[in-house]
Amino acid sequence: MEAINRALWDAEKGMAEIIVRSGKIWNTTGVTRFGLLLCHIEEVVFLMEQRNITVMSGEDIMTVQDAYSLLTVAEYGCSWDAYLVYAYLKRLGYILKRNGIPWTLSKKTVESMSRSSEGNSSADNQGAVNPDLTLRLMFDVYPPNGCFKKTCPRDPAFHVCVISDRPPHLREIQACEEGHEGVPVKFASVVCGHVTLFSINSVQLPELP
């Protein structure tokens, strides 16, 4: 039985265009670009695991195995480990988006962005990369919220940095704490499929009485 939601995978863009949608999941999944609803590969895979979407790749229906294999393509911007973090938090009801890209982009918002001092032409780049930071912030995470609106999402509760191979160095921790408008960064360790989130923060030890 085919799912109600349908999408077309664009291998060049590395995103799926949602052509048939149904249900409230779309309030918290995918990004709007000039009237089109697009999903990144991790969102597609997650929905396919739920059997909640049918994805066409050209003439063929994409299988879950096909979708998993696309996760391993570096150009699509989401690694297997990052997907595990995504799925873990999504299953708990959190709302996730890739860091550094806006929820919605319309002709109006692009015009207002180019008028302001920071014009970000690469709206769909793969997350903000701080040149001082060897680590990349992968996702913005919002708390579970039945009234979430992409048009006014407010600040995320935290950003997630996925690093599987090693814990962050002191300089990397400190670099993560600078900027990001006070939104904390949490670090996700993914080892042998186990996802653990850590809060790693510089502290000022108080002088006690």
Next chain:
Amino acid sequence: MWCDAEGTRWKGENAAKAAIAEPVSALYNKLMQEWDQPMEALLFQTGAILHVASLEQSHVLERACFGVPLFPTTSDAIPLGDSEGLPGSIGTSTFLERKSSEVQLFQLMLEEAFYLSYHMRCIQICRQSTKGREYMTHEQFWEFLLKSKRRFPQHYKAYSHMRSNNWVVRAGIQYGADFMAYRHHPALVHSDYAVLVMAEEEEKPRMNTWTEVHAMNRLCGSVAKTLLLLHIVTNQQPMDTTSPTCLENYCVQAVEYQRWLPEKHREENLTTKEPVVHVDASNGASSTLSILEPMSNLALNVLQEHYPGSEVSSDIDKQESTASTDEICE
């Protein structure tokens, strides 16, 4: 347990009051006063034995948690190395029963011995040799310490940084850490931190694998303490550590590590009155469940079928132990 306004976990409201009545800084000031009888510490390879003649001195040392009482011991004295009872006015009174003329011996760890002699100037260090007893200068003691313990300057910098901010710092070996840090005597307050000292430029760096981070965190979590890494950094390379004055060139940067459980924080920062959890059921429809209302059996069955071990229920914040959390993560 009793939490104060700042979130410090005291062992009861009376404990908090006792701490306010005698703050750690007051104890440190008492130690630094002029004593009629100076305290002498006999140095050995891995520590020192402190000779304390007056009862008042031993009370202050115990209250400020310097050293571990070694001798004398009575049948109901506080056991060696495991003391959590506050001597003197609160808790046990074994030391009050002792005659004031009786000598007491404490075992000090190396950092304590150096802090009491170099920073507080309240003890003298000596060594026993075939020629008899010889007193040591600070420089001689420092030279000895550099040979006795690897990375002693960094460990000492961490120890003295915390003590100078009026924290109580004890050996951490029983907890698998370098030090344990408390906001007052362990009889009065639960420990805040298990401390690890991180030196720069290590050939074999610590905590550079996730396995180690998880291990330390699990260890700390099982005793309800937070992992604190004290990075001892310096601008001077190479560092000349031949004199204790090198300590001024080190800087301490503290980093807390805590495991964060998304299962327990779903209800925070909610913008609606009825928090909801999205569950995508297998029949292709997405259903939205309210977690504050009692769940229907159907909804519960759906969840349990697809997320075995999930704790999406109205009793989310049940347990603190990490063991149960791992079940959730399966």
